[in-house]
Amino acid sequence: REDLWVREGKILNPEKLFFDEKGSADVQLDCKGSIIAPGFIDVQINGGFGVDFSLATDDFKSGIDLVSQKILSHGVTSFCPTLVTSPPSVYHQVLPQISVRNGGAHGAGILGAHLEGPFISREKKGAHPEHCLRTFEAGAFQDLLSTYGSLDGVRIVTLAPEMKRSSEVIQELTSRGVCVSLGHSVANLSQAEEAVQHGATFITHLFNAMLPFHHRDPGIVGLLTSDKIPAGRRVFYGMISDGIHTNPAALRIAHRAHPKGLVLVTDAIAGMGLAPGRHTLGQQVVEIDGLNTYIAGTKTLSGSVATMDTCVRHFQEATGCSVEMALEAASLHPAQLLGIEHNKGTLNYDSDADFLMLNDSLYVQATYIAGQEVWRQDTSGM
């Protein structure tokens, strides 16, 4: 049992306050024995509550504001709005409207966009529309730049490393501070390792939209235990632990093989938070039935309607890991992936005071951003 001290939006070291400044608390809040954890960071979320980040609508800004506000109740304090494979016009219209900004009472902070596609494999396109897929064979990085329009505010790019000239592109993206993720790909292990050597650090929804693990060529999955990762670097991998995208046994295998790289993501789509029925995911139509989300008329999974806190709970149950491990997979690890762990994803002194109060069953009771309460579970029963 400990006290958490916060001042001016940052976690404060109470000893310095006590001994050097002779100060004490101005406001004391009884957390009633709740668990206090760093706020969750969702690096793959395509929309929610009827909002689709891959649709260039007139009220796009208010859409992103709505989602950022609603996910506070799931414990998410920072996120990367994700765009699925789309025609260049969509990127040119939407990307300028996604600005990196701090969270607060208005909603979770935006860390930057995650562009999943269009430079992905035809065979593993999943729910992405085939007619929008592209390659960068001709102009490598320039092709990518002209497709997206600009890389301002782009945090993560998912691409398939087996594509020609991918190494150049990965290198260029990495040198510009963009996190490169491997996904929707039929790459074998050596292609994946080469991509990592050129700077790739993430795997988009492990197991989904990639070749299955084979004992003589583990493919991208093999990166979890590869010995060709450059020293001092760690490969992170996203997992959608909604109970549908991955069998719990597979989740456990990944977790046990490389626990420190596991990053929980929701891959949530517009239908998240809404009643079952039909919704869009970029250029596609999606049907939602319970927790299952398929491309209309098919059995192809497309995103999920799981919320971040549900994923954390399911992850903890399925793997039997400690509460700390489960919470770190949703906070510390994504922060480490994006290189922001000195500010986010922890409760260390001087980091941003984005934290949650959870009960013992890991249900979010209250969400705080920069030391301000931005959401509280309504217990009045009204």
Add this chain to the structure above:
Amino acid sequence: MKLIILETYSQASEWAAKYIRNRIVQFGPGPGRFFTLGLPTGLPRDHPESYHSFMWNNFFKHIDISPENVHILDGNAPDLQAECDAFEEKIKAAGGIELFVGGIGPDGHIAFNEPGSSLVSRTRVKTLAMDTILANARFFDGDLSKVPTMALTVGVGTVMDAREVMILITGAHKAFALYKAIEEGVNHMWTVSAFQQHPNTVFVCDEDATLELKVKTVKYFKGLMLVHNKLVEPLYSMKETGAERSQSKKPYSD
């Protein structure tokens, strides 16, 4: 003196805690009426982080004390002797130490008053004995070269001025020091023995610490536990009225 013998380390700690609590409550502290609790300097102050962290984590963060009422000797002060003299003044200004709580080293020292310290010494700079440096190595990852060799400490005389002294002694490695402190004479080589001349001393120890004492001594004081336990039961609370608290008398005098 009162010699309180409990079976285990945790029982001894709990008895001491209850005693201190009752003493504070019965004193009836309030604004301007300070219950001055004296504690030995613990770790040498050259490492402000270590000592401050220790006190913060083990004591201050659990209680509602105002930071202005916390006085710790500053080993980084420009003029160490002035710092020590100022400390003595602060004690006087607060009305003197009501209760001093300390332990003893295996060499029988109280605070950092190493063997050979004057029994009427005041707060000053002391060079530490090898025994003490070895004992403190655990706070510096076992690296002897990192352990500071000097410390600021309250003097034996300073502690003798306290209205009451409580010494906690646990573990077999302290048994010989306890024997020297209470069954032999007053001797500056075993500075804790000075408290034989203090009117109000309580020694709290566990079984292991009594291993070097005469059976007669141990039996005598164990027999007194019935009476001594009245000092910790009932356990008083600040919420009771002033009249109730001050009515409780000490069961007997030394």
